[in-house]
Amino acid sequence: MLEALDAAAVRRWAAACVGALDAHREAIDRINVYPVADGDTGSNLLTTVRAALEALLRAPVTERADAGGAFGVLATGALAGARGNSGVIVSQVLRGMAEAVREQPVVEGEHLRRALRRGAELATAAMAEPVPGTMISVLSAAAAATGGEGLHGVAQAAVRAAAVALEHTPRQLDALADAGVVDAGGRGVVVLLDALLAVVQGREPDLRDAGTTVARPVNPHVAPREAGSDLYAYEVMYLLDGVDDATAGALREVLVGLGDSVSVVGDGAGLWTVHVHCNDVGGAVEAGVRVGSPRRIRVARFADAAPDGPARFTRDRAVVVPVRGEGLAELLLAEGVAVLRVGDGEEPTPYELTQVITATGAAHVTVLPGHPLLMELADEAAIRAVAGGQDVVVVPCASPVQVLAAVAVHDPRRRPADDVVAMTEAAAATRRGEVRVAVEDAITWAGPCRADDVLALADDEVVLVEPGPPGVEALARATRAVARRLLAAGGELVTALLGRDAPEGLADGLAAFLRAERPEADLVVYAGGQADSVLLLGLE
Structure with missing residues (x-):
């Protein structure tokens, strides 16, 4: 019976963990039912712990000469080789243990108790939303175990507490109770702790009920889903160096x-492992590029999202629009459009737009940018969503009034290609006008302007500069100038979107102008609420 763990005992424990997990792997994989069945928890645990052992065996003797150093090397190796959520959690358990026994030549009972507590703390912190009834619960129970003196007493109390917590997991998660199994990750924790107790007692780990390992083909680009929502089709993992907290x-x-299933965890010395389930693979990797230099990037498509797996889309068709202005957003929402609300002065990101696209759950998505500067953003978001398995088409729209025209002809009963053609033609056939207030001095096609002058634009061309300040009469004259220019080529329907700062009576004045000069044209007015334009006009 060992009274303390030295470096050799730590190595024996790591080797025992690999052997025990290898024996129990299939059984652990088979009971992985939460939150998605047929996971890979046992395989991920084995891969992670095997990476930790290999790092320890290859480390210079000076780095693994004592117990504290050996735990530190195990933690770094597990972090670098972590697979899946369970692997990330184990890497943090080892990191916590390493922190608690740093510079300890041997690990005695109280050292082990502190190590387990610190390991459970870091493992819990690694998860964005820890769920009761998972391996976190089993780890926490083992760390909180009381009673037992010396190394053997502490290890034995931890194993017993973990086993009891594991039996309770079906009471904490309905999915486990319905399937009649305990949590797969929690069972893995018990296997690891039993391996530790076996080393302390000088025996072999318990390999009973381990099952038979079945050889199966390995595709590095496809992975079973260990955790997370089935709305996301890919697992992305990579390492980052030299990033601060x-x-x-x-x-x-x-x-x-x-x-979801997000974790960004480190070894305390500048090495971080990043893990996320998502559809936007490019966005996940680019997020790492923005803060450092990702390496050992691993991307795998989940088996349940493969072409021959169950469909993850909940609807056939959706339309997505980035929107400035609360009134316009409510108008589009009423038409069943998914919107990305963009605040005043803010610039949307490809991440945000991709999230709205994927959140629709639609197999085919049409994106209507609504502004020339948003075309590139929409294209990039579409590329990322397509990488996640959706069919996404961006219809060129330079103004919200063109978006409204496209939405008006949208018909989900048509074939997707025909519907896109109809929306594209409607947007292209809509001439657009705008009344805005100049924010700085400039030269325009209609002459120079100064800040606070009123600008009248038709199809992005300034047709009138009305000297400021932007009072009611100046805005009304600019509105009439835009309408007159648009109607010169004919048209039947005028759509007006009133901006946040549009004065009362502006719409009434426009209606009176149309009745007097173009009585055949119909007028529809909406409160758009946009801040960058006093008025937007569309002519069909």
Whole structure:
């Protein structure tokens, strides 16, 4: 019976973990039912712990000469080789243990108790949303175990507490109860702790009920889903070096916006492992590029998202529009359009637009940018969504009034290609006008303007500069000038979107002008609420 773990004992424990997980792998994989069945928890645990052992065996003797150093090398190796959520959690358990026993030549009972507690703390912190009834619960129970003296007493108490917590997991998660199984990750924790107790007791780990390992073809580009929503089709993992805690936290927030099962965890010495389930693979990797130099990038499509797996789309068709102005957003929402609300002075990102596209759950998505400067953004978001398996088409729209024209002819009963053609033709046939207030001095096609002058634009060309300040009469004259220019080539329907700063009576004045000069033209007025334009006009 060991009274302390030295470096050799730590190596024996790592080797025992690999052997035990190899024996139990298939059984653990088979009971992985939460939150998606047929996962790969046992395989991910084995791969992670095997990477830790290999790192320890290859490390210079000076780095693994004592127990504290050996735990540190195991933690770094597990972090670099972590697979899936369970692998990330185990890497953080080892990191916590390493922190607690740093510079300890041997690990005694109280050292082990502190190590387990610190490991459970870091493992819990690694998960964006820890769920009761998972391996986190089993780890926490083992770390909180009381009673037992010395190394053997602490290890034995931890194993017993973990086993009891594992039996309770079906009471905490309905999915486990319905399937009649315990949590797969929690069972893996018990296997690892039993291997530790076996080393302390000088025996072989318990390999009973391990099942028979079945050889199966390995496709590095396809992976079973260990956790997370089936709305996301890809698992992305990579390493980052030299990133500080604040930057890692910011990266984590970006990834939370892209998908789920997010973890950004480190070894305490500048090495970080990044893990996320998402559809926007490019966005997940680019987020890492923004803060560092990702390496050992691994992308795998989940088996349940493969072409021969169950469909992950919940509807056939959707339309997505980035929107400035609350009134316009509500108008589009009423038409069943998915909107990305963009605040005043803000620029939307490809991440945000991709998230709206994928959140529709639609197999085919049409994106209507609504502004020339948003075309590139829409194209980039579309490319990312297409990489996730959706069919996405961007219809050129230079103004919200063209978006309204396209939405008006949208018909989900048509074939997708025919519907896109109809929306494209409607947008292209809509002439657009705008009344805005100049924000700086400039030269226009209609002459020079100064800040606070009123500009009248037809199809992006300034046709009138009305000297400021932007009072009611100046805005009304600019509105009439735009309408007159648009109607010169004919038209039947005028659509007006009133901006946030549009004065009362502007729409009434436009209606009176049309009745007097173009009575055959109909007028529809909406409160758009946009801040950058006093008025937007569309002519069909």
